[in-house]
Amino acid sequence: MHAYVGTILRINLTEKTIKCEPLDVETAKKFIGGRGLGSYLLSQEIDPEIDALSPENKVFITTGPLTGTTVPTGGRYMVITKSPLTGTIASSNSGGFWGPELKNAGYDIVVLEGKAEKPVYISIKDDQVEIKDAAHLWGMKVNETTDTLLEEFGDPKARVLCIGPAGENLSPMAAIMNERYRAAGRSGVGAVVGSKNVKAIVVRGSGKVKIADEEKMKAFVKDAMKKIRENGVTGQGLPTYGTAVLVNIINESGVLPTRNFQTGVFADAEAISGETLAAEYLVKKDPCYRCPIACGRYTKADEMEGGGPEYETIWCYGSDCGINDMKAIIKANHLCNEYGLDTITAGATIACAMELFEKGYIKPEEVDGPELTWGNAEAIIEWTKKMGTSEGFGAKLAQGSYRLAESYGVPEYSMTVKKQELPAYDPRGIQGHGVQYATSNRGGCHVRGYLISPEILGLPEKLDRFSLEGKPLWAKIFQDLTASIDASGMCLFTSFALGAGDYADLLSAAWGVEVTAEDVLTAGDRIYNLERIFNLKAGLTKADDTLPKRLLEEPMPEGPSKGWVHKLDELLPKYYEVRGWDADGVPTAEKRKELGLE
Amino acid sequence: MGDHLNGYGTSEQFVLNEAALKQNITVFIKLFATFRDKRFMTQHMDFPVRSTVREVLKAIEIPEEEVAICMVNGRSKEIDHELADGDTLSLFPPVGGG
Incomplete structure (x- = not known):
């Protein structure tokens, strides 16, 4: 077995059974893995119309x-389930070290199904x-849960994935956290885990992932490392300032x-910028x-x-709330991590x-707490706590x-x-x-096709951000490439430096078969259409492919984008066309056939 | 300015002519990320009329190839863009995120 370890770990919480199933490698390759394979298995195993918080939902x-x-x-894992926030397919991605540890323990995928009678956690030590x-x-909050489980497990090198009180309270903005600060943040995946009465999954593995062609891989890894180091964004900007440099x-x-x-x-952007964060708080x-x-x-x-x-945390708790107090933003972020909240949805x-x-x-x-007025630093801190515990008016938030x-x-x-907060x-x-x-198949999201790259950052080429020309095709290509990167187990940020051909090379070496950029x-196109089909079966329609009214009707009041509204009605029909979807946004029979999704 | 210009062209032309008469233009320069090291955050600077971004870069000693994003009044521009009096020039090294 190469690149995959070959086993799906299926845990039925109702029946209290644990089963190991062989991974169908041919199917896995068709969807690469991660987001793709998880979406395929979810589509196969659940009815998209079910209630996301019912025992019938599953978590992959x-x-x-x-x-x-x-x-x-290469440390990413994904959580695929039906979202309680959007009613769409949810696929949240996280980094850290938990994913590699799971594979080293001998599993490509963990499936949670049913519902435990009482709160449980899953302990994985290789085949135990x-x-x-x-x-x-x-x-318990996330840090305390992590400390307690590491102590109980008796191995400080174990990796802990858990939910916080927000997930227990079934808040549709609840995240899954791993290693304290990493989050599969969006679409309420933490609430689905909470609905199954699962608090955590602790994992420790002693194995090693094998790949097909070590020599080839060495050369491709060297090349990819060089490109990442030499690229201005991945080699300089992100290492020096982190993502906050975007403010x-x-x-x-x-x-x-x-x-x-x-x-x-x-007006106070500087106070909440990446430069300020690096100088004063890092x-x-x-x-x-x-x-x-x-x-x-x-x-x-x-x-x-x-x-x-x-x-993403700084803008929503900062400018979006009129806050210029970086300290308050850092505290609110910390509370989101502790309670297991998606910072974007919480701040927004x-x-x-x-x-x-x-x-x-x-x-x-x-309002049984601080006044909800713009710029009130106490409000963002206190209301985050109250959302985390679903206390008083916080339960509504x-x-x-x-x-x-x-x-x-x-x-x-x-x-x-689609009811998910825009980034x-x-x-x-x-x-x-x-x-x-x-x-975007999971509602408001920037990491399904990051067109900021060509439209603002000028990568891989500069596009006029106000022009409509060619944008539907750009959106499709970015969405498809992103789906494949998410499926591969690599981080999306590598795409500032790497292209489809580089990912193809790395997969070729891992699988031992020729893979092309195409x-x-x-x-990626297959994964995107698969997710779309899930959403249509869940009851979503063309009417859900829209933006908030403000962005379509109210011209930007000031600044360098003054006077603009979003011209979705001009772009959407062309987007459907380049996707091979009909006028209602449904993938045509031909398109499904072409992608092997009949 | 405004009404008294009737018969002399638009106010825009008037501003242009006024700038031409002036020896210099004033540009508001905003530097970001590592460009601030040993330089400044923001500064008003004077340049001869018809100066381009290139002249500004020379004056503040930023190698052209280090500029990833160059905006004039919030719009992306090339290095050879000619600046006007009162322009805001924002300069970034390669940055990104998400």
Whole structure:
């Protein structure tokens, strides 16, 4: 067996059974692994219409063929399930070291199915797998859970994946955390694990992933490392400043979402920038498995220290809430990690609540905590805690901005696509990125096709960010390549330096068969269509491929993107066309046949 | 300015002519990330009229090849872009993230 270890570990929590099943390698290769194979298995095994928090839902925690190999950044795993936030397929990605450890223990995939009667955790030590009582862990935050489990497991080198109180409370913004600060953050995957009464999975493995052609791999890895080191973004920008370096550039472009996307310019951007973070709060870098980029940050603010914050946390807790206090953002980030909350949805929900408060929908008397006013640093900290524990008004916030705004009859104030909060780029000034948002299979998301790269950063080539020309095809190609990278087990950030041909080379060496750049993109297209078909069966339609009304109708009020709205109605039909979908956004029979998805 | 210009062309032309009459243009320069090391964060600087971004880079000693993103008033521009009085020039080394 090469690149894959060949075993699926299936844990039925209702029946309390643990089974090892052989991995079908031919099917695995068709979908590469990770996000692709997990989406295939989920589609095969569950009815897309089920309630995401019911025992009928399943959780596939998957690695890719390159996870745990010598490939740079080959440490990723993915969580695929039906999302309680969006009702779509969810596939959340995380780094750290948990994925390689699972493969070293002898498993490509862990499946959680059914529902445990009482809280449990899963202990994996090579072929010794146990379902253990977790009554003593229930209610614990992430650091305490991790410390307790490491102690109980008796091996400090074990890796802990767990949920926090937010996942236990079934909040649709709950994340799955691993090694304390790494998160499979989006789409409420932590709530699905919580709904099964599973608190954690601890893993320790003594094996090693074998690949087909060691010599070839050595040469390709050397080449990939060189490209990553020599590329300005992966060799300089990300290592020096982490992802937060984007705050200034996105603000200079006039697309930094500010006060719940009311504008794209934040006057105090400098105070919450990557430059400020590096100068005043950075303790050390915190890299993932075999990563030469090391974008991860470890920071300290007063008594709180830990991993992050990422750019995505800084904008939503910062400019989007009108906050210019970096210390408060670091603390809110730390609390999200502790309670197991998706920082994007958490911060953006507070921003939405602040606008609902400003507009008079949320009344002061119903708020049992700090006033939800723009720039109130105490508010972002306290409301994060209350969302984490689902306490008082925090329980309402913990449902995410869509359900919050809808409860006041004004869902248009929720800056979401398919009920998932948009990330850090206002698409009014980045037209291609907007069509990508609208068509992302997991709702509002930037890591399904990062068109910021060509439209703002000029990589791999510079595109006019306001132009519509060619953008649907760019969106498709980026979405397809991203799906394949997510399926491989590598980090998406390598794509600043590597192209489809490089991923093909690495897979060739791992599998021992010839893989071309075209194969990589076709596999991505297959995965994207598979996810789309799942969503259509779950009841989503063309009407869900949209953006918040504000971004389509209210021109950007100021700054370098002033006067622009997003022109989705012009872009979407062309996007469907380049995808091979009909006018309703349904993959045609020909397209399905071409991709082997009949 | 405005009404009194009637008969003399648009106000835009007037600004252009005024700039031509001036010896210098003033550009607001914003540096980011490592470009700030041993330089400055923001500064107003004067340059001869018709100066391009290239002249600014020379003056502040940033090698052209180190510039990944060059924006004038928030819009992406090339190094040979001619600057106007009052422009804001933002310069970035290679940066990215997500």
